[in-house]
Amino acid sequence: MKFSVNSLLFSGTMSTEDLYLLEKVKLLGFDMFEATPVDPQVFPASELRQRAADLELGLNANFALPLDANTISPDPANRRRGVELSKRVVDLCLEAGVEVYCGANYAAWGYIPGHRRSDDEWRWGVESFREIGEYAKGSPIILAVETLNRFESHFLNTAEDAVAFVDAVGLENCKVHLDTFHMLREESDIGEAILATGKEKLAYFHACGSHRGIAGRDLVPWAQTFQALKDINYEYCIGVESFNSNLEQLAKLVCIWRDFAESPDELAFESLAFIKEKTREYEL
Numbered sequence: 001m002k003f004s005v006n007s008l009l010f011s012g013t014m015s016t017e018d019l020y021l022l023e024k025v026k027l028l029g030f031d032m033f034e035a036t037p038v039d040p041q042v043f044p045a046s047e048l049r050q051r052a053a054d055l056e057l058g059l060n061a062n063f064a065l066p067l068d069a070n071t072i073s074p075d076p077a078n079r080r081r082g083v084e085l086s087k088r089v090v091d092l093c094l095e096a097g098v099e100v101y102c103g104a105n106y107a108a109w110g111y112i113p114g115h116r117r118s119d120d121e122w123r124w125g126v127e128s129f130r131e132i133g134e135y136a137k138g139s140p141i142i143l144a145v146e147t148l149n150r151f152e153s154h155f156l157n158t159a160e161d162a163v164a165f166v167d168a169v170g171l172e173n174c175k176v177h178l179d180t181f182h183m184l185r186e187e188s189d190i191g192e193a194i195l196a197t198g199k200e201k202l203a204y205f206h207a208c209g210s211h212r213g214i215a216g217r218d219l220v221p222w223a224q225t226f227q228a229l230k231d232i233n234y235e236y237c238i239g240v241e242s243f244n245s246n247l248e249q250l251a252k253l254v255c256i257w258r259d260f261a262e263s264p265d266e267l268a269f270e271s272l273a274f275i276k277e278k279t280r281e282y283e284l
Contacts, residue, residue: 001279003272004032004060004239009264012247015042022051028269029276032058034239035096036103040088045095052097060204060237061093062103070108071128072121072155079124082108086132093141100237101136102144102177102204106165107155109148110253117155125155126168133171144177144203149185157186159193163201175203179241180220184210190221194228202234206241207275213260214267215240216274226282234284240271 005025011018014035025033033052037043052059065071071082086105093101103109106129107121133143147162148155156162162176176197180190187193194202207225209218216222229238244264245256261267278284 001235001284002031002058002237003029003275004034004058004237005030005268005272006034006062006239006241007036008250009240009242009244009268012244012250013038013042014044015039016044016047019044019047019051022048022055022057024265025268026055026057028265029272030057030268032060032237032239034060034062034241035098036062037089037092040085040092043092043096045092049095049097058237059096059098060100060102060239061089061096061098062241063089063101064104064109065107067108067111070111072107072111072125074120079128083128083131086128087135090132090136090139090141094139098141100142100144100177100204103146104148104153105132105143106145107153110152112154115154121155122168126165129165129174130169130171133169133174136173137171139173142173142175142203144175146177146179146206147182147186149182151185152182157182159183159187159197163197166201176201177204177206178202179206179208180225181206181208181210181212181241184220189224191224191228194225194234195231197232199232199234202232204237204239205229205234206239207271208241209260209271211260212242212254212256214274215271222278226278226284230282230284238275238279240268240275242267242271
């Protein structure tokens, strides 16, 4: 099992000025770095690849489409911008040597139209993501769609939603990304949701505290969660995702108004220690 941490715990950007983060996460004990190309125009893909190789770190990327590039918008021009931006991010992932491109990469994050997911939105989303998946086809990159809680999206809230979506897309390189923070809010049974997703579909997993704080000091049913991961023989990577409350713009977007640890380093280190303890306990 490998272990990753998201760049947004430490910085609200991902440019050449943030390359020092790779040394930090390596020293904290992580095997992989999950980079978020907040602004694709300044994302240092080639430098990131070289720095990661020097440090023997793996790379994943987490990206959320913005509202003006929304692949499920009723506006065709908006949907087209979403597809083209996604293709640009795929190119950056290839340049950086990313293994899994995950997150809200299938529809705009924060898009809440005020109604249930419509048949048109489903069709637009499937068609758009299929085009993005076809674009990435033949490369080593896996595209993994993350289920989000109802306060961040109405489109894919549960593992069942995500599995149905990737089945409809119908491409081998399109899989599922689950996150305990969102699952705690949307699933009736986290373990059953993991089992229903299965090893073939589950490409990436975030082990996050129920409050976005230190994993293991929260309300997530961790025994059930790790038993299910063991039962499906999940063996790729478990990621830590949280956000820095001192980054005002980011904190506003994710609604974090307090510190969950003395520092981002402490949150990452203590979460990793807990997750590693559980992977040993459940022989993952």
